[in-house]
Amino acid sequence: MANRIAPNPFTPKSGMEPKFFAGRDKEIELFHKKLVEAKHRRYDHFCILGEWGIGKTALFKEFKKIAQTRRILATYVSIREFQESDRFINATEHLITHIPRSLPLKFETLTNFKKFLSGVGVTLPFIGGGIQVSEKQLSGDPQALLLDALMRLWKDLKQQTDTIVVLLDDAQNYKPISGFLTIIKNVLSDDEIQKKTGYLFILTSTNIGWDEFLKKHHPIGRFFTPVLTLHNLSEEETHFLVQKSLDSTGVKVSKSILKKIYEYTEGHPYELQILCSYLYENQIGRKITVRSWDTSLGLTLENLGQILLDTLIREASDRERQLLKVLASVEYPLEWKSIIPLVKNMAKSFPSHSVGKFLSRLLEKGLIQQPKRGVYKLPDRMFREYILRLE
Numbered sequence: 001m002a003n004r005i006a007p008n009p010f011t012p013k014s015g016m017e018p019k020f021f022a023g024r025d026k027e028i029e030l031f032h033k034k035l036v037e038a039k040h041r042r043y044d045h046f047c048i049l050g051e052w053g054i055g056k057t058a059l060f061k062e063f064k065k066i067a068q069t070r071r072i073l074a075t076y077v078s079i080r081e082f083q084e085s086d087r088f089i090n091a092t093e094h095l096i097t098h099i100p101r102s103l104p105l106k107f108e109t110l111t112n113f114k115k116f117l118s119g120v121g122v123t124l125p126f127i128g129g130g131i132q133v134s135e136k137q138l139s140g141d142p143q144a145l146l147l148d149a150l151m152r153l154w155k156d157l158k159q160q161t162d163t164i165v166v167l168l169d170d171a172q173n174y175k176p177i178s179g180f181l182t183i184i185k186n187v188l189s190d191d192e193i194q195k196k197t198g199y200l201f202i203l204t205s206t207n208i209g210w211d212e213f214l215k216k217h218h219p220i221g222r223f224f225t226p227v228l229t230l231h232n233l234s235e236e237e238t239h240f241l242v243q244k245s246l247d248s249t250g251v252k253v254s255k256s257i258l259k260k261i262y263e264y265t266e267g268h269p270y271e272l273q274i275l276c277s278y279l280y281e282n283q284i285g286r287k288i289t290v291r292s293w294d295t296s297l298g299l300t301l302e303n304l305g306q307i308l309l310d311t312l313i314r315e316a317s318d319r320e321r322q323l324l325k326v327l328a329s330v331e332y333p334l335e336w337k338s339i340i341p342l343v344k345n346m347a348k349s350f351p352s353h354s355v356g357k358f359l360s361r362l363l364e365k366g367l368i369q370q371p372k373r374g375v376y377k378l379p380d381r382m383f384r385e386y387i388l389r390l391e
């Protein structure tokens with residue numbers, strides 16, 4: 001229909017597969033390299049770190065597709081949030097019941113694995129081809145059970161693939177039972193697993209989450225190497241993403257808006273998907289121009305506020321907020337010395353001698369950054385816009 005507009009090509013949700021996947025050349029190249037090494041029976045389990053919304057899940061979904069085009073089986077597991085009350089056995093149960101879920105094959109064909117599960121008391125009613133664990137909890141030694149499960153699964157699949165790629169997303173969710181990563185490591189270093197199977201494990205985690213594991217369990221860091229950190233997309237990749245996503249929609253974006261998209265999001269995938277999604281909604285006559293900008297930016301900040309920024313800002317005290325506003329009042333990083341008169345100007349009663357103390361608290365909370373000694377800035381442009389709009 002001539003006057004219909006194509007559905008919104010942007011994906012303003014965490015975990016949503018983008019219509020057009022941009023950048024990540026280095027990470028994809030490394031993955032190809034690891035697949036080749038795995039073919040030669042060298043399984044170099046590695047780790048990908050990145051902050052919220054930077055594209056960890058999207059990259060994993062891409063990895064899965066890449067592996068499968070090469071006829072290598074890959075499975076994606078989203079690690080659920082574990083609690084202090086959880087035990088290793090719960091994590092084992094979660095892992096062994098989720099690993100087969102996203103394998104591109106019929107569960108019924110996994111005869112050895114199915115036998116194993118029923119042997120340990122996990123019954124599997126089939127619902128839409130998926131697996132549901134029975135009320136009865138798995139019991140036994142978590143490490144032995146995980147090892148056994150992986151051995152059996154391998155037996156079922158070794159005719160079809162030379163490697164099974166296991167993508168474990170959000171390993172920081174193991175935090176309350178962080179020793180579970182050591183169990184995974186032990187299983188993967190087991191002689192039998194190394195000699196007889198072909199598993200390649202890849203993890204993602206938030207940076208802070210990973211640091212905490214390393215503090216408690218040093219060898220984990222040496223085991224899951226290399227560690228790649230995901231960063232924002234470049235300006236070129238951002239422009240490419242926006243234009244490619246719009247390609248089949250007939251909607252055009254002006255050059256100045258393209259530039260602004262990068263200027264405000266700095267190539268953060270989640271931020272730019274939300275912003276572009278609103279820009280698309282607010283197009284006029286199939287054109288995204290400066291007329292659509294203010295409304296879309298406002299909606300983006302509202303949306304980011306709800307999911308993230310509000311919680312961050314709630315962690316700041318009144319004094320800390322005043323400092324944030326001072327930092328937001330200019331476009332460049334501020335030196336400690338120039339912050340004092342600015343904050344005094346805004347709030348006369350602000351105790352100058354405490355500026356340093358409040359700045360270090362803001363740093364600890366991740367609400368500001370320190371690009372150089374004695375110099376402070378807000379984490380990004382969106383955050384700045386958000387602070388500027390606060391009451």
Ligand SMILES: Nc1ncnc2c1ncn2[C@@H]1O[C@H](COP(=O)(O)OP(=O)(O)OP(=O)(O)O)[C@@H](O)[C@H]1O
Nearest residue numbers: 011014015018022052053054055056057058269270
């Ligand atoms: N390389 C990419 N190209 C295009 N869009 C991307 C890319 N990476 C991520 N996105 C988009 O950005 C958004 C956030 O990505 P994703 O959910 O993968 O991030 P994440 O790091 O897993 O976030 P979370 O911390 O919420 O788990 C999604 O809408 C996704 O479609």
Ligand SMILES: [Mg+2]
Nearest residue numbers: 014015056057
């Ligand atoms: Mg994710």
